[in-house]
Amino acid sequence: MGFQQYKEDFVEYLQIEKNASPYTVTFYQDDLDSFFLFLKSEGIKDLKEVNYVVIRIFLTKLYDKKLSRRSVSRKISSLRTFFRMLERNEVVESNPFVSVSLPKKDNPIPEFLYAEELEKLFTVSDLTTPLGQRNQALLELLYGTGMRVSECTNLKLHSLDFSIGTVLVRGKGNKERYIPFGSYAQEALERYMNDGREKLLKKGNGSKDHLFLNARGTELTPRGIRLILNEMVKNSSLTVHVHPHKLRHTFATHLLNEGADLRSVQELLGHENLSSTQIYTHVTKDHLRKIYLNSHPRA
Missing domain, CATH: 1.10.150.130 (Tyrosine recombinase, N-terminal domain)
Structure with missing residues (x-):
């Protein structure tokens, strides 16, 4: 063979x-x-x-x-x-990779955006245009839920439940989870779905079920989302690099900084192991140290 x-x-x-x-x-x-x-x-x-x-x-x-x-x-x-x-399947007698150890992982602190930087991104989209409405809804949902870019591009219209403010996401290994989203994301999504998305849909013969569409009216790709974010950063005059995963890092970091517990953040991110979520504690420890040094009388 x-x-x-x-x-x-x-x-x-x-x-x-x-x-x-x-x-x-x-x-x-x-x-x-x-x-x-x-x-x-x-x-x-x-x-x-x-x-x-x-x-x-x-x-x-x-x-x-x-x-x-x-x-x-x-x-x-x-x-x-x-x-x-x-x-x-008895093709080989033994697995030669069993004895090979994995190299020690680098554990860099995940990069995230500060609130002031995010605010600039939220003001660059022209909400009178279909693409502007889509971009705003995309940004609000990525930051508001912390979902992966692949999970975002796979979203269908029926994935959203506005009555209870949740989105059904299919993650790694086809595992499903519900993630809540807030009023800002809901407002942006409703605006896009009721206006901009309908106009984009008329431009192509793409999926009528996919939530996010490109300028040709077909489903948006992960690469397309990265290009959109790059353009938004350019228009906001920010000097930072923004990619979809950075919004996921920002989501997790902001939750932990505001007192969310690690297990809840793990569930929201769809991490199988808590160790994957613990990388964000490095950021929050740094945040707590700054608060201590700035606030404690004998720091």
Whole structure:
């Protein structure tokens, strides 16, 4: 059996047995493709030949490309899962990636926006135009819920429940969760859905169910959202870089700074493990220290 067939079997395994999201499947396929290219460059035609020495050479080449520890860790995890499938199907006798340890993660403090910076972003959209209404609704929803950009682009009209102010989000592994949103987001969404979205819909033959549409009337993509945010930053004269995940970081940081508990924020973000949410405590500790130093008489 050739590498391509193993790849197809792996994709099927991820989709059916692991219930992996389309984005996870894409990343795993890319990781597998890069590994197969490496094997061909080394003259390795049989996956049974892959051992610890081969893997060390592969990892060395990854580090030579200046890949981050996080990227290398993901590739190791992808290939470990791939060889686990091969071992189960008796293609290989054992999983050679089991003995490979993941590189220690960098734990940079997540970047976030201050309230003053956000206020500038909220004032740049022309709310008399369909695109301006869409951009405002998009910004309000991303900041108001902390959802991932992929979750945002997959939203349908029926995902929103204005009667109780919640949105149903399908996250990683197709896991669903409800996230509440506030009055600012609701006002922006209703304006867009009742006016701007109807006008955009007439421009194309795209999905009539997707919440956010592009200028051609078809569903908005993650890349499209990034371009929109970049344009909004440019129009606001801000000097900071804003990406969708930065709004997610901002959502979590602001909640914790205002007294929300870590478990609640974990649930809102859709993190499977609390450790993923704990990166935000670095920011809040810094915030608390500043308050202490500025407020305590004997600080």
